[in-house]
Amino acid sequence: MTAAPPLPYDHHRLCELAGEIIVNVRELSALGWTPATSSNFSRRLDEQHAAITVSGRDKGKLREADIMVVDMDGKAVGSDHRPSAETLLHTQLYRRFADVGCVLHTHSRVQTVASRLFAGACHVRLEGYELLKAFRGNDTHETALDVPVLPNSQDMPSLAAQVDALLDDGPMWGYLIDGHGLYAWGRDMAEARRHLEAFEFLLGCELDLRRLRAV
Numbered sequence: 001m002t003a004a005p006p007l008p009y010d011h012h013r014l015c016e017l018a019g020e021i022i023v024n025v026r027e028l029s030a031l032g033w034t035p036a037t038s039s040n041f042s043r044r045l046d047e048q049h050a051a052i053t054v055s056g057r058d059k060g061k062l063r064e065a066d067i068m069v070v071d072m073d074g075k076a077v078g079s080d081h082r083p084s085a086e087t088l089l090h091t092q093l094y095r096r097f098a099d100v101g102c103v104l105h106t107h108s109r110v111q112t113v114a115s116r117l118f119a120g121a122c123h124v125r126l127e128g129y130e131l132l133k134a135f136r137g138n139d140t141h142e143t144a145l146d147v148p149v150l151p152n153s154q155d156m157p158s159l160a161a162q163v164d165a166l167l168d169d170g171p172m173w174g175y176l177i178d179g180h181g182l183y184a185w186g187r188d189m190a191e192a193r194r195h196l197e198a199f200e201f202l203l204g205c206e207l208d209l210r211r212l213r214a215v
Ligand SMILES: CSCCC(=O)C(=O)COP(=O)(O)O
Pocket: 036, 037, 038, 039, 040, 053, 054, 055, 056, 057, 083, 084, 085, 086, 105
């Protein structure tokens, strides 16, 4: 009998990251941000691998078996499961930025409505809010951040190419996809989650302002 080849990644580290993903995703699901099996989540495992949610799983009931490993081309490693349909939108960030360690994608109502409302303008301007200081590198409310809104597509290489073009223009911590949801990222889970929560809150403020001004 021949021994199984060693795993090309640190299994202990994978278990740690899976535990962290599970705890955080359950909390995000409890907020109603992952309806109907939507959303996907990942953590960088090492230079060549990421831990990511298996496609189609109920994110509110995530277990260790719902997390798998992919390489930076988005190919499954050591698993027969299908990784998230949107894996490429995660791995493109890990490939491009050595300091990105976590990518979170959710489908909250606020994110989805904002993506529809601002799709025509191609971005949502967030300006003058104290909470802009939640984004890495911002230390004042006296600034503006344009959150891009991309057209939705099932063609992940095409979506990834559009994200790459936006990233060429300067740093960003997230984007919306029209009628779909939000991507946010950071160096680790805490930072990615802080960015995600700040986007959610500020997009909610913009929607409220438009509602109130319309009355
Ligand atoms: C029913 S949600 C449609 C797909 C999607 O947008 C999503 O975020 C979840 O896809 P996954 O393959 O990661 O489960």
